[in-house]
Amino acid sequence: MRKHIYNIIALAVALLFASCAEMMNDARDAEIVAPITVSFKVDINSFTAPDGSTAEAPEEWYDDLEVVFNNFSEGIQTKVRLAPDGVAEAEIIPGIYNITVRSTQRYARRQYIINGLKQNVAFVEDMPSIDERNTLSIQPVMDSPLCIREMYYAGSPGGYFRDQFYEIYNNGNEVVYLDHFCLAHLVPEYATTSLPEWPAEDGTDKYVYAVTLWQIQGDGDDYPLQPGESVVVAQEAADHTKIETWAGFGLVDTSKADWECWSGNEQRINTEVPDLPYVFWSGWIMTMQWLTSVDGSAMALYQPGQNLAFGSDYWQVGTTTQCQVGGSGQQYVRIPVGDIYDAVECVPTAADLDMKRVPGILDSGAATVDGYYNGRSISRKVASRREDGSPIFQDTNNSTADFEVCDSPVIRRHDVKRPAWSVWAE
Known part of the structure; x- marks a missing residue:
């Protein structure tokens, strides 16, 4: 019996030795990647x-x-x-x-x-x-005083998306007048590694291009935004937590937004919330609603310095609009990088950072909620606070580092204030 056990042990040792020798040979045969x-x-x-x-x-x-x-x-x-x-x-x-x-x-x-x-x-x-x-x-x-503080674009579980919103915040130390500022939805609308080609005369990283443009219109001093205050632009101003559809309930009450992006659907108007007019829309206009990609879009704050109008003579190819090389001739807003106050790039997942479409000078990273219809939002991290307690948010033009993912969207989180001129001001 003892001899039989010794034989088993000897066989096991031999097999182990053979296995180790084979692993060593495989390691020697593996390709060495030289730096x-x-x-x-x-x-x-x-x-x-x-x-x-x-x-x-x-x-x-x-x-x-x-x-x-x-x-x-x-x-x-x-x-x-x-x-x-x-x-x-x-x-x-x-x-x-x-x-x-x-x-x-x-x-x-x-x-x-x-x-x-x-x-x-x-x-x-x-x-x-x-x-x-x-x-x-x-x-x-x-460095710009204005920033996009929170973006909720992913939609809620069940496929509801009408409660999308964008919050714009004064992160500086002086009043900023919002008159003429535009919220630009940049091209491409969806994250992709196949970026469009623009005419050579536009140079590299001198312009960004937008498919839609929504503008806060005023006389230049109608909408002062003090440090620590924000405004909210909603896709559709409503209490979406009480709206049940085939896609389920929404997550956010945007009924007291400062503006809603109305694109022509008379049945979807909140008469208590001012309409934010679109002043440019490339291609077919979706009059049912304005929807940004639930996978994540690239958005920018743009100051043209004047009130704009859809279809006006202001829009001229090669000056204020541009066409893609080899395209159908469809026009997009041509925005000088120097007129951009903030830009935020969003991609579907953290593995999609190679799908950036915003020049690195505006946003060298990208934020993501890692999916869609998950009810998550992105919100800027608090860097410090002013003497009055209002937050100063991180803004290094690197959305990967500047934003954190929140399990649920919140309007004016971190004690952000509402402007005194708001129709909802207390």
Whole structure:
């Protein structure tokens, strides 16, 4: 019996040894991925100074810059400091990378945001020399007091979507007049890796393009928004928690929104809430309701400086509108990046960051609720508070970092105030 046990043990040891030897052979046969060394150049373009003149980036702006190489497929992130000559040298494995540069700098007592993104760059071998493939040009943008504070776009469980809303907040220290501001729904309407091509004369990252434009119209001083106050733009102003449809109930009471986006359906009007008119709508106008993608859209706050009108002579191809190269001739709003006060990019899931359509100078990241019809919203993180207790929200032009996902949407969370001129002010 004892001999039989010894034989079993000997056989087990032999099998274990053979298995280990095979694993070692497999490990030796596995392909070894050798790292490569790549150079990456960062150029900061001239920008508009607070007095309206053209300014060049001071040399010290380059001192604090960090270049981040993200390989999302492998889950690898590499950070490298920029050298004084504006070149970063990184040791990475071959692959497809998104490269980002983010910083805030001061100039003439104003804060500027340095935000840059170069997407889907293939690094397959050492790249010591500099060309357009490994160069990122960044346009500094003056920090804006206005921001999109919360977005609820995903819809509620059961497929209800009419309670979508967008909250606009004064994150600065001075009053901002909302007259003429537009809420722009940017192109493409849906996140995609196949971005449209625009005419060469528009350059790179100088414009964004919108499919719809809704405007707060006034005489220039009708709608003051004080620091710590917000306004709410609803798809449809109603108490959706009491509306039952085939898709179930909504989650949000938007009946006391400041504006609703009315697109022509007489049966869906809240007479107590002012209509926010559309001043541009590309293609077929959905008169039943305005709906943004429940997968996540890209939205922007845009200031054209005047009241606009749908179908007016203001809209001219190559100036205020533009057509895609190789397209059908359909026009979209052509918006200079310098006229954008805030932009927020949303994508379907965290794995879809390669589907960005907003230039990195406006938003170098993207927010997501990881799905749709899940009742979640995105809300800016509280960075600090003013002396009166009102919140100051994080706004680094990087929606990945600036927003948190909330299990349920809330209008004016974190003690945000309502403007005194609101019809609902107490």
